[in-house]
Amino acid sequence: MKVYDILRYKGSHVHTIRQDFTVYDAVCRLVEHNIGALVVTDEHENVVGIISERDILRTTHKSLEKLKAIPIREVMTRDLIVGTPDDDVEYVEKIMTVNRIRHYPIFHNGKLAGIISIGDVVKHKLTDLTVENRHLRNYIEGKYPA
Numbered sequence: 212m213k214v215y216d217i218l219r220y221k222g223s224h225v226h227t228i229r230q231d232f233t234v235y236d237a238v239c240r241l242v243e244h245n246i247g248a249l250v251v252t253d254e255h256e257n258v259v260g261i262i263s264e265r266d267i268l269r270t271t272h273k274s275l276e277k278l279k280a281i282p283i284r285e286v287m288t289r290d291l292i293v294g295t296p297d298d299d300v301e302y303v304e305k306i307m308t309v310n311r312i313r314h315y316p317i318f319h320n321g322k323l324a325g326i327i328s329i330g331d332v333v334k335h336k337l338t339d340l341t342v343e344n345r346h347l348r349n350y351i352e353g354k355y356p357a
Contacts, residue, residue: 227252230259234270237262245311293318294327304332 228237228249237249241264248263271278293316294303307315307329315327349355 225250227256228262229254234262234267238267241267291316295319296324300332300335303327304336307332 226240226244226246226249228240228251230251230253240249241247248261250258251260251262253259292306292310292312294306296317296319298317303315307313313329316323317325317327
């Protein structure tokens with residue numbers, strides 16, 4: 212699969228924001244479009260950067276006074292999507308992708324047993340593909356005893 216295959220499926224629209232807008236404007240746009248990053252442009256629509264949720268978090272860390280008054284219960288996600296240790300990684304990947312979540316709490320016998328990130332899923336898939344690729348190459352090259 213090539214990047215253009217992904218873009219053909221996903222589409223080519225990119226949400227942008229001008230560099231002279233505020234961080235608050237960026238937060239509003241991220242929330243409105245349910246996305247994690249915006250491409251930043253200048254007044255001539257030239258790309259000059261990107262602003263992500265992490266950039267915003269690092270910035271708001273410097274203005275902690277406002278954050279100290281907001282209880283977590285007012286901003287947390289309540290409707291959790293959770294899994295079990297028996298879930299297939301492919302299933303987890305699909306659930307995370309469809310629901311646009313990056314963290315997947317795992318429960319076993321009604322208790323929290325861990326959490327899986329999208330990075331964990333990608334790393335697992337890459338490892339599997341690397342091993343499979345090695346076995347196929349060895350088979351093709353006749354390295355297995357007959």
